[in-house]
Amino acid sequence: xxxxxxFPYLFIAPAxxxxxxxxxxxxxxxxxxxxxxxxxxxxxxxxxENYKRLLNDSIFWTALKNTFLIFIIQxxxxxxxxxxxxxxxxxxxxxxxGFFRVSFFLPAVTSLVAYSILFKIMLQEEGLFxxxxxxxxxxxxxxxxxxxxxxxxxxxxxxxxxxGYNMVIFLAALQNISEDLYExxxxxxxxxxxxxxxxxxxxxxxxxxxxxxxxTIGTLQLFDEPYNLTExxxxxxxMTLGLYIYQSGFxxxxxxxxxxIAYTVVIIVAILSFIQFKVAGDDK
Amino acid sequence: MKKLFGMIIFVAFVLVLxxxxxxxxxxxxxxxxxxGKEELTAWAWNINVPVLEMAAEKFEEENPDFKLNxxxxxxxxxxxxxxTGLQAGGKGLPDIVLVEDDRFQGYINTFPDAFANLSEMGxxxxxxxxxxxxxxxLTKDGAMYGFPFDGGPTGVFYRRDIFNEAGVTPEDxxxxxxxxxxxxxxxxxxxxxxxxxxxxxxxxxxxxxxxQQGTFYFDDEGEVNLASDESKKAMEITKELxxxxxxxxxxxxxxxISAMTEGDVATAPSGAWLYGSITQQGKDTSGKWGVFKLPAxxxxxxxxxxxxxxxxxxxSASDQKEKAYDFMEYFSTTNEVQVEAMEGxxxxxxxxxxxxxIFKQEVEFFxxxxxxxxxxxxxxxxxxxxxxxxxxxxxxxAVKAQSKIVNGTPIEEALENAVKTLKNRxx
Numbered sequence: 001x002x003x004x005x006x007f008p009y010l011f012i013a014p015a016x017x018x019x020x021x022x023x024x025x026x027x028x029x030x031x032x033x034x035x036x037x038x039x040x041x042x043x044x045x046x047x048x049e050n051y052k053r054l055l056n057d058s059i060f061w062t063a064l065k066n067t068f069l070i071f072i073i074q075x076x077x078x079x080x081x082x083x084x085x086x087x088x089x090x091x092x093x094x095x096x097x098g099f100f101r102v103s104f105f106l107p108a109v110t111s112l113v114a115y116s117i118l119f120k121i122m123l124q125e126e127g128l129f130x131x132x133x134x135x136x137x138x139x140x141x142x143x144x145x146x147x148x149x150x151x152x153x154x155x156x157x158x159x160x161x162x163x164g165y166n167m168v169i170f171l172a173a174l175q176n177i178s179e180d181l182y183e184x185x186x187x188x189x190x191x192x193x194x195x196x197x198x199x200x201x202x203x204x205x206x207x208x209x210x211x212x213x214x215x216t217i218g219t220l221q222l223f224d225e226p227y228n229l230t231e232x233x234x235x236x237x238x239m240t241l242g243l244y245i246y247q248s249g250f251x252x253x254x255x256x257x258x259x260x261i262a263y264t265v266v267i268i269v270a271i272l273s274f275i276q277f278k279v280a281g282d283d284k
Numbered sequence: 285m286k287k288l289f290g291m292i293i294f295v296a297f298v299l300v301l302x303x304x305x306x307x308x309x310x311x312x313x314x315x316x317x318x319x320g321k322e323e324l325t326a327w328a329w330n331i332n333v334p335v336l337e338m339a340a341e342k343f344e345e346e347n348p349d350f351k352l353n354x355x356x357x358x359x360x361x362x363x364x365x366x367x368t369g370l371q372a373g374g375k376g377l378p379d380i381v382l383v384e385d386d387r388f389q390g391y392i393n394t395f396p397d398a399f400a401n402l403s404e405m406g407x408x409x410x411x412x413x414x415x416x417x418x419x420x421x422l423t424k425d426g427a428m429y430g431f432p433f434d435g436g437p438t439g440v441f442y443r444r445d446i447f448n449e450a451g452v453t454p455e456d457x458x459x460x461x462x463x464x465x466x467x468x469x470x471x472x473x474x475x476x477x478x479x480x481x482x483x484x485x486x487x488x489x490x491x492x493x494x495x496q497q498g499t500f501y502f503d504d505e506g507e508v509n510l511a512s513d514e515s516k517k518a519m520e521i522t523k524e525l526x527x528x529x530x531x532x533x534x535x536x537x538x539x540x541i542s543a544m545t546e547g548d549v550a551t552a553p554s555g556a557w558l559y560g561s562i563t564q565q566g567k568d569t570s571g572k573w574g575v576f577k578l579p580a581x582x583x584x585x586x587x588x589x590x591x592x593x594x595x596x597x598x599x600s601a602s603d604q605k606e607k608a609y610d611f612m613e614y615f616s617t618t619n620e621v622q623v624e625a626m627e628g629x630x631x632x633x634x635x636x637x638x639x640x641x642i643f644k645q646e647v648e649f650f651x652x653x654x655x656x657x658x659x660x661x662x663x664x665x666x667x668x669x670x671x672x673x674x675x676x677x678x679x680x681x682a683v684k685a686q687s688k689i690v691n692g693t694p695i696e697e698a699l700e701n702a703v704k705t706l707k708n709r710x711x
């Protein structure tokens with residue numbers, strides 16, 4: 001009897017042990033690190049010094065601003081696109097559904113680095129995009145060397161990568177909306193668009209919230225795209241919090257400071273998620 | 285039965301985990317090899333690997349108990365792993381690591397105990413065999429911590445075919461002003477750009493021009509020097525190049541190289557190591573190339589500078605420092621090894637090697653120009669500059685200032701701002 005009681009713990013033990021080593025330990029140790037400073041090869045306690053420095057660090061504020069700008073523009077575009085795609089692909093009339101679903105989802109399984117490098121090649125001054133533009137008589141666009149277009153490039157790349165992922169989440173949720181609702185609405189004379197806004201969107205609300213929170217966290221940790229496409233340039237115009245954490249730690253050797261930035265991001269994510277829950281007004 | 289099955293899975297899982305961890309811990313430390321010899325490990329990248337392996341084989345012939353395992357990695361991977369290992373107190377590190385010139389001071393300042401003190405081990409005797417700029421770079425508090433290896437004496441690589449078409453002679457390009465004028469002529473006559481630059485992402489040209497004038501991001505006392513006259517002059521030339529419309533925007537390494545090999549741009553001021561990349565990627569352009577020294581800021585001024593170059597260090601955490609030292613001393617100071625390095629595309633900084641005939645030979649790829657003689661002659665004139673431990677942060681600010689300047693911010697304002705930010709960041 002006692003054996004059977006202990007047994008389940010044996011099964012979860014590997015997962016728990018790995019979780020402790022690779023998740024709990026780094027969380028605690030980076031929290032401690034965020035209050036420390038390297039002096040002559042040794043870490044010494046520095047109190048709130050790292051956090052104070054953060055407040056006066058113009059690069060941090062630029063990174064925060066950029067991250068939010070990308071977040072405010074990219075996340076809504078992506079969520080709306082994903083929702084429209086999902087309801088289109090859910091339609092009874094569409095043929096080859098499987099093919100389209102897989103096609104739109106494929107970007108989500110490509111490696112972050114590989115796709116960033118591909119975009120970088122296509123966005124060169126004489127890359128695919130500009131060649132196409134020039135063929136139709138438009139001026140080439142300085143995709144990666146102009147502060148505005150560099151941000152646009154990153155938003156474009158991210159939308160390509162993540163729309164399919166969110167679409168699949170919405171597709172799954174759409175399967176759960178009862179046909180009765182649409183039927184009843186049809187009887188009352190509601191058109192396609194009305195049905196979308198009055199049935200689909202409200203029914204999807206918890207899922208939209210879920211997708212929005214995931215995207216929020218994802219955007220705040222944004223790293224691969226700016227690292228590979230622009231390295232944060234030109235002149236910090238695509239510097240993001242994730243990239244700044246990496247640079248502070250691995251390029252400038254300031255791991256304490258990097259941890260302080262990381263913890264600030266955690267707090268921001270927590271606050272944003274809380275607001276999203278409140279705004280979405282969960283009834284439960 | 286179920287229980288038994290569960291137990292088996294659990295035990296198997298634990299075993300796998302155990303195997304993983306013992307594997308990874310063994311990787312860095314010098315383990316016993318099959319023959320029972322103590323094996324040393326080195327991290328290096330790219331064309332350095334075959335050179336190191338070849339030298340190790342030769343060394344092994346006379347020292348039968350020596351064995352070197354060279355682990356090949358990308359340059360940035362070496363730094364990431366090195367940083368992480370040092371951060372973890374010297375865990376999982378090899379015995380020998382390759383470190384570039386501009387990165388060295390950053391490591392030695394952040395991790396003062398990271399590298400073995402070579403002066404204590406007797407390397408000072410060999411000091412005179414290397415140019416001052418290298419030995420000074422590797423010195424902290426009077427002791428040397430690295431073995432000087434390859435250098436990056438600079439030159440302007442140019443396409444003879446484009447120069448001929450435009451009727452420009454490289455001998456007439458003596459100053460940067462001449463360079464810009466020649467660029468305008470080339471643009472007029474051939475429609476091609478003079479130079480490929482990544483003005484928003486890299487400041488290689490600016491760094492070369494600073495070194496050429498004997499200064500750097502920081503002055504010899506370590507004070508921020510971005511707003512110095514030398515820095516302003518370098519930025520002015522950069523801006524003039526851009527404003528003259530003779531710069532092709534090449535973002536990243538590959539576009540820059542292919543602009544050269546495909547004949548879209550006429551020149552590339554760079555370190556001697558560029559030889560390796562253009563001969564590999566532009567095989568069908570043999571005979572179309574030439575090199576001349578960097579233009580001076582005023583006629584008769586210094587035309588020697590440096591870009592890039594690397595050094596070997598021994599990790600303090602290694603338990604076979606003596607052995608590693610013996611091998612690296614052999615590697616750094618043996619002409620034979622350095623000639624091999626040279627043939628592999630790495631320009632040696634060991635000055636006893638320059639008498640070798642390889643330095644006097646005509647290079648077919650460069651239309652039989654004696655390019656190595658030119659580079660070797662430069663080595664003694666390369667000014668020693670102070671990279672300091674804050675190199676990476678300073679470079680970040682310099683690139684940003686450059687980006688702002690070519691986009692219209694006045695030079696003075698951009699540089700003063702960069703000084704202010706940099707001082708803040710390096711307090």
